Amino acid sequence: MSKKTIAVLGGTGNLGHALAWRWARAGYPVIIGSRTAEKAAAAAAQINARTGLQSATGTDNRAAVASAAIVVLAVPYAAHRDTLETVLPALSGQIVVDTTVPLRPPKVSTVQLPAEGSAAVQTQACVAGRARVAAAFHNVAAGLLDTEAEIHCDVLVTADDVEARKEVMQLAEDAGCHALNAGVLANAAASEALTSVLIHINKTYKSGHAGIRITGL
C-alpha cells in the first residue's frame, strides 16, 4: 500500500522541518507548506539532499493542503489562526495534526492555555467538520528530532476520531517516536501545557531536551 501524502505547514520551521525529514526518510511523500512557495521549495530541496530521495516538494500552504491526505500544522501560535483560515477552503476530509503549543512570549515557561482549553480545540472549532483533528508532538524537542538521535520522549496523541488517532500514532512511530493513545482532543491541554513546564525545566536544570515518558506501563 502506498503511503499517504503529508503536508507540513510551517515546514520551514524547526519542528516542521525535522518531522518532514523523518517522514520523507520513512518513505512518505512530503509537501512542505509555507507562506512563500520559494522558501518551501528550498526547504524541500534540503530534505531531498539529506535523504537522497526526491520525495519532498514545496509550495504555499493552501496548495500543500489541497494535495495532501494528512496536514501537519507546525506554525507558531501567533500564526495559528491565520494559517488555518488560509487553508480552510482546501480542507475536505484530511486529518489535521496540530502540533501547536499556545506559548505567549515573553512568558513561555508559564502555562497560558486559551479560554477554549487548548490550541487543538481552537483548531477543531475553526475547521468545523472539514477535517478530523488530532494533536501530537508538543513535547518532543525539535533539536532532537532533527538528528539521528533515539527519541526518549513519548508522543501523546489525542483526537476525538478514533481512526485519526490511530493513524497519527502510526505517523509518530514512523517518525521514530513512541506514541501513546492519550484520549480525546480536549486532552491536548495536558501536552500543550506540559511544554511550558519543559521549557522551565530546561532552564532550571540546564537541559536542552527535556521530554516526558509515561511510567508504570
Place this chain on the structure above:
Amino acid sequence: MSKKTIAVLGGTGNLGHALAWRWARAGYPVIIGSRTAEKAAAAAAQINARTGLQSATGTDNRAAVASAAIVVLAVPYAAHRDTLETVLPALSGQIVVDTTVPLRPPKVSTVQLPAEGSAAVQTQACVAGRARVAAAFHNVAAGLLDTEAEIHCDVLVTADDVEARKEVMQLAEDAGCHALNAGVLANAAASEALTSVLIHINKTYKSGHAGIRITGL
C-alpha cells in the same frame, strides 16, 4: 532542627492517607484532618499502628490547620472550595500544598480544567494572601504511595513563592518521590490535566499506576 507539623486535609482518603503515612514514617508530626474528628482520629491510629510511632493525631479540618505549618489539601474536587472556606479563618502564613485534580465525573479521563486555569490557582485566589500555595502530587498513584514500592513517577512541584516551592520539593523527597521544580503555580494546569490523560492510559493500556517521568535531564 525539628520537623514542621503537616496537616493533611482529606487524610482519610486514599492519597491523603498514603502521604500522611509516608511523612509520619519520615519523622514528621502529622495531623489528619477530616470533616469529622472521629474519622480523622481513627485514620491517625491506623498510621501510628503502621509506623510504630505516635506521631499522627486526628481532628477536624479547621483545628488541624490551626496547629500546622504545612497544610496538604487532599480532598476530592467536589469538596475543594467548601474545605478551603471552612479552614480559611485558621490560615495565617502556612504553606498550602494543593494536590487537587479538577476531575468532573463521569468524564474523569477527559481534561476539564476550570476557567481560572487550574484548581491550584482557584485555591490561591481563595486563600488570598493568608497562605503561600504550592501544588504537587497530582500524578502519583495513591495505590503505589500506600506501599513500600519505589515511586517511578516524578512529582512536579509548582508555586509562585520560591521558598514554598523548595520546601514542598523537600516534602516530596521525604515521601520517597523524586521532585522537580516545575515553575509558577499556573503551571499546575499541566500536572492537573495530565491526571486525566493518565486515567485514560491506565484504562487503555490496562495499567493501574501510570505516571510520568521527565526525560533528557
